[in-house]
Amino acid sequence: MCLGIPGRVVAVSEDERGPLTGTVDFDGIRRTVCLAYTPEAGIGDYVIVHVGFAISQVDEAEAAKTLAVLRAIPDALATELGPDAEVRS
Amino acid sequence: MKYLDEYRDPVLARRLLAELNGTATRPWAIMEVCGGQTHTLVRQGIDELLPAGVRMIHGPGCPVCVTPLEIIDKAVAIASRPGVIFTSYGDMLRVPGTHGDLLGVKARGGDVRVVYSPLDAVRVAADNPGREVVFFAVGFETTAPANAMAVLHAADTGVANFSVLVSHVLVPPAITAILDAPDNQVQAFLAAGHVCAVMGWTEYEPIAARYRVPIVVTGFEPLDLLEGIVMAVRQLEEGRAEVENQYARAVKRTGNAPARDAVRRVFQVTGRTWRGIGPIPASGLALAPEFAGHDAERRFAVEDVRATEHPDCIAGAILRGTALPTDCAAYGTRCTPRRPLGAPMVSTEGTCAAFHHAGRRRSAPTPSTVEVPR
Numbered sequence A: 001m002c003l004g005i006p007g008r009v010v011a012v013s014e015d016e017r018g019p020l021t022g023t024v025d026f027d028g029i030r031r032t033v034c035l036a037y038t039p040e041a042g043i044g045d046y047v048i049v050h051v052g053f054a055i056s057q058v059d060e061a062e063a064a065k066t067l068a069v070l071r072a073i074p075d076a077l078a079t080e081l082g083p084d085a086e087v088r089s
Numbered sequence B: 001m002k003y004l005d006e007y008r009d010p011v012l013a014r015r016l017l018a019e020l021n022g023t024a025t026r027p028w029a030i031m032e033v034c035g036g037q038t039h040t041l042v043r044q045g046i047d048e049l050l051p052a053g054v055r056m057i058h059g060p061g062c063p064v065c066v067t068p069l070e071i072i073d074k075a076v077a078i079a080s081r082p083g084v085i086f087t088s089y090g091d092m093l094r095v096p097g098t099h100g101d102l103l104g105v106k107a108r109g110g111d112v113r114v115v116y117s118p119l120d121a122v123r124v125a126a127d128n129p130g131r132e133v134v135f136f137a138v139g140f141e142t143t144a145p146a147n148a149m150a151v152l153h154a155a156d157t158g159v160a161n162f163s164v165l166v167s168h169v170l171v172p173p174a175i176t177a178i179l180d181a182p183d184n185q186v187q188a189f190l191a192a193g194h195v196c197a198v199m200g201w202t203e204y205e206p207i208a209a210r211y212r213v214p215i216v217v218t219g220f221e222p223l224d225l226l227e228g229i230v231m232a233v234r235q236l237e238e239g240r241a242e243v244e245n246q247y248a249r250a251v252k253r254t255g256n257a258p259a260r261d262a263v264r265r266v267f268q269v270t271g272r273t274w275r276g277i278g279p280i281p282a283s284g285l286a287l288a289p290e291f292a293g294h295d296a297e298r299r300f301a302v303e304d305v306r307a308t309e310h311p312d313c314i315a316g317a318i319l320r321g322t323a324l325p326t327d328c329a330a331y332g333t334r335c336t337p338r339r340p341l342g343a344p345m346v347s348t349e350g351t352c353a354a355f356h357h358a359g360r361r362r363s364a365p366t367p368s369t370v371e372v373p374r
């Protein structure tokens, strides 16, 4: 649960009830992610996500490198992205 | 050299190794405190490529592995109650408690659900007002902001049937405990990049100064680790003991302010027992009194269970860095990722699982004795 996966913000929710959320694309898998801790991240920006929460913003090259490492760890993407994540490699 | 050509940038990896060979004049022991880093080091064979004498000690960097047996037993007890929906990160389900794991509860008909985010658990609670929904809030500083937000959100929206079983642990007190141990061998630390992305590294500055130990905030890409090791060895050779940041592209000195603030609001620092290591003062987080209504331990009044580890498991020595998985008699035979005896074999972030996935054998020489062809 502790690895942190980089993904690209593809949508930011307009819903004002509850914490700020958005949709983040991880290598083809899309997830609703809480953006409350990275309020400056907009569409197209890359964020590192832990258990459904963006905790820091990074650039695209960094995101690509980290994803390559995660793909090498058995089940890492599936474990980090939850039960129904399908991992494309 | 063994695995170097598998690197995305073998030229840079070779340059960093050459730099390391030129810098290290004495044996040094460096500990990484992140399960992701352990996995990269072992999988890429980085620990076996280091100059003779420079040794990596794999620290207690796996949140699944250090969650105490007593808490696993409490989780199993709560999840077994009728009417409870027990929600958890997937990697906690197979961690062995004294009498079985959460997966066993599910197999016996318990309602145990894997969620991706703690906010999903709050949603389950809102959708099932007649049921008690408990979330297993474990992990290091990386998951604490998420769990804090879940509690805040449940409190704000009046989801009263949502509670958390909290067993959060903090990295800096564990580093201090390792340095205070009489048999400590660690001379420098690689701090976990993503823990610092949340918390920053100001907490590490007094540790570096007081214990005269270099601490390098490091990412978990192979080249990050090589660079972090080079920076640590350079400090050791020059007699410096500072906090340096290798992972500047994701980490700032003060970390993530809104995340840190949420953690401070919802949790308070408390003593925690680390599985395999024992009690460490002020090394964890518990719910602040204001949020006691969402505390599963109060709500379910589970008795303190006297927990016992499997007698063959030497996880404690492995988590303290005084033994390797390959020193364990059960490694790879009675203990495998499919049938783990101890926590470090369960999670992909655990040292035993990292060794097993990389195919390390029991008879293999320890990394510190491997000669590197130059």
Ligand code: SF4
Pocket: B312, B313, B314, B315, B318, B325, B328, B329, B330, B331, B332, B335, B336, B340, B341, B342, B343, B344, B345, B352
């Ligand atoms: S190999 Fe298994 S039994 Fe041995 S220390 Fe690791 S987890 Fe424990």
